[in-house]
Amino acid sequence: MGWFKRLKDGIITSTKDKKEAPDGLWYKCQRCKAASTLKEVRENFHKCTRCNYHIRIGSHDYFDLLFDGEYTEIATDIQSEDFLEFTDLKPYKDRLEAARKKTDLDDALSVAIGTVEEKPLVVAAMDFSFIGGSMGSVVGEKIARAIDYALTERTPLMIISKSGGARMMESAFSLMQMAKTSAKLSQLAKAGVPYFSFMTDPTTGGVTASFAMLGDINFAEPEALIGFAGPRVIKETIKKDLPEGFQTSEFLLDHGFLDFIVDRKDLKTRVGELLRLF
């Protein structure tokens, strides 16, 4: 007879209710709280293995998912500068430096060329981890250069949006990037070079109101937040709760602003199909 008596049999905290998962090995889903190993998540196209939540990933993850193998980055010789000497609670200069250090990226967008199912494609993909994926002069210029490349080589263009909108710290410069990117896209449309706009969580503000909504084909990942005004701003304006599912990919598809929604695991196949159909 033992000195201690177990009152309840078995471990009673299920894995999903466990308070923390150690970094480096485990991924705890933001939505369903289920834990999976990082390896499992990676093999599942960076999605939760239980609820299929599409984890926010970066530009280079998308390049790896899409391209057949090797790809070449272009327009890598520019970076943002605090031209306006913008200071709120923190100087923009410091924000830029911190973002570069944290992400190892030049800015919130990278452009790469490669092939998808053996068809050439230019992909410009955004990084939310770089100041909320905000669009400033560098993002606008990189998109312009991606369009120039697509025009010269007559190669289709795909832009993967993931952004909170325009970058406030570049004030009117960032606003004018809406005009700049749209004006450049008008050249692409005129030349008859296809442009695919792929929206991921989140795509809002000036990005949605310029290049993201202008694809020959507009499509999105499931359950992404896509809109013009942010949900908080709308809620404050109308002083009412927002309906469930408002501003999701499914909402936009239903209202006629998307051609289809694609699961990340089918992304490459779908883009390959599109490339063959144009």
Place this chain on the structure above:
Amino acid sequence: MIFLDFEKPLENLYEQLEKIRQVGEQGDIDVSEMVQELEDKITNQRKEIYANLTGWQKVQLSRHPERPYTLYYIRHMCDTFVELHGDRRFKDDKAIVGGLGSLGGQNVVLIGHQKGVNTKMRQYRNFGMANPEGYRKALRLMKLAERFGHPIVCLIDTPGAYPGIEAEERGQAEAIARNLIEMAQLRVPVICVVIGEGASGGAIGIGLGDSVYMLENTWYSVISPESCSSILWRSWDYKAQAAEALKLTPDHMLEFGLIDGILQEPVGGAHAQPEEMAKLLQRHLQKTIAEFQDMDPDARIARRIDKYSKMGHYAAKPVTVAQPEEEK
């Protein structure tokens, strides 16, 4: 007369002037000399105040309740004007107005944001905040202008595109984006002037053109100073600081090469002498239309796109020299 907080010294002078005038009317004292003296003082004081306006003061002036709006200008500038309504898809937006007009004998299409002149009308005009159908009406009118070879005039004055549930359902973002891509390729001259507030996507949604001018006491920015304060400073109290940080005045915008010029307002602002302002605006529009009208349409479009392609400021990335690997 409505005085803004920084116009207080003027208000005091006007009060004094009024008192002296009353004295003059009641008694037999000749006050004309004193009146003259005060009027000179007012003129000088006004010049002084208006010569050194801060960003936030320009924002306040752009929202002055007596400031003329689009329809005021149109009625004072055009010999004939027929307002046209509706986007042919959903409804007629009251926050953006437009129609066919004659400007000094030249047929044009005029489009602009419209604010209300009193409480009831402000609601009717949704405070100048357009829904998607407003932008789609604007595009419909621009296409009409293109079809008949009429130059397009866009007058910008909005605190932003309306952030509402229905606006999102009907594609606010798509409507603005569509205008941008279509305006870039319009085969007729597109002449834009910021006459009041130039807030964000709502402003640029009718603001991509061959020539973009700003009136002297207006602003243009990616976000209103209030929202900027609320997001970056996490409080509504830093709007004056935000206005400075955003560098949103016409002088800054011209210095940055983001607009093509500034149109001076009469002393005391457009609201002090609205008829004079309308004359100045008309002269500017006719001159600018003449400047762009004879250009070959393809060359004009190429010039327009080229102008926007150059907008942006960035630095060359410092070249990192690869460290030679140490031999092992």
